[in-house]
Amino acid sequence: MTADFDRDEDVFMLETERLLMRGWHEDDLHDWIEMNADEEVRHYFPSTLTAEESVESALRFQAELVSTGFGLWAAELKEAIPYADDRGKPALLPPGSFIGFIGIHPLPPEVPSMADGTQIRYELGWRLAKEVWNQGLATEGARAARDYGFGIERLPNLGSYTTATNAQSRRVMDKIGMKLETEFTHPELPDGYKDCVLYTMTRHQWELTNQGI
């Protein structure tokens, strides 16, 4: 069942100042299962995930990374990151720690097109362990994924969607230069999660903002 893990050689890896974005390792599963069982992490989703569902999703993400070379990369710390432990005491997460995922994923068909009718095939997405929130890590990894999507894959556009009330995720979208495209009702999500927002960026917009590089 875990045969596909630990195949980094088949995955295009990204490196940022503080993150290595790589393929999924069997060793990530313990923390990944714990993250998805955490109600705070799953606050904007209809439910937490069982251990089986978490393992199945990690296998799916790894299979996608291996087959296409990009996807939802497992994010690993390159340097120690401060956090508050269960009793609020300052502690350090060591280098090498798995902290969640950041990357590019096919956008579900129920998400609307751009206002001019252009279809969006891929979305940027992120989910990190709560210990590392609000230190800019999602933004750092999302910028790398965005640059990979536009610069290497030459994608024409990228979307990102979330429930309208997910302010922290919307803030990441803002910070990486995406613009609010539309608000929409997600037909597949249960009541309380249906009100969603779609943010977008085109490669042309990205090229304009990256002219100085």
Ligand SMILES: CC(C)(COP(=O)(O)OP(=O)(O)OC[C@H]1O[C@@H](n2cnc3c(N)ncnc32)[C@H](O)[C@@H]1OP(=O)(O)O)[C@@H](O)C(=O)NCCC(=O)NCCS
């Ligand atoms: C969304 C998520 C990945 C962001 O990760 P992160 O590493 O904390 O993100 P960053 O630190 O790069 O940016 C977070 C921003 O949101 C802001 N923020 C945090 N909580 C907020 C709130 N309740 N209201 C408004 N802004 C908030 C932070 O201040 C920060 O903005 P700033 O840099 O301008 O101060 C993380 O919160 C997470 O994993 N959440 C659970 C899973 C999830 O919702 N995923 C997205 C589903 S679409």
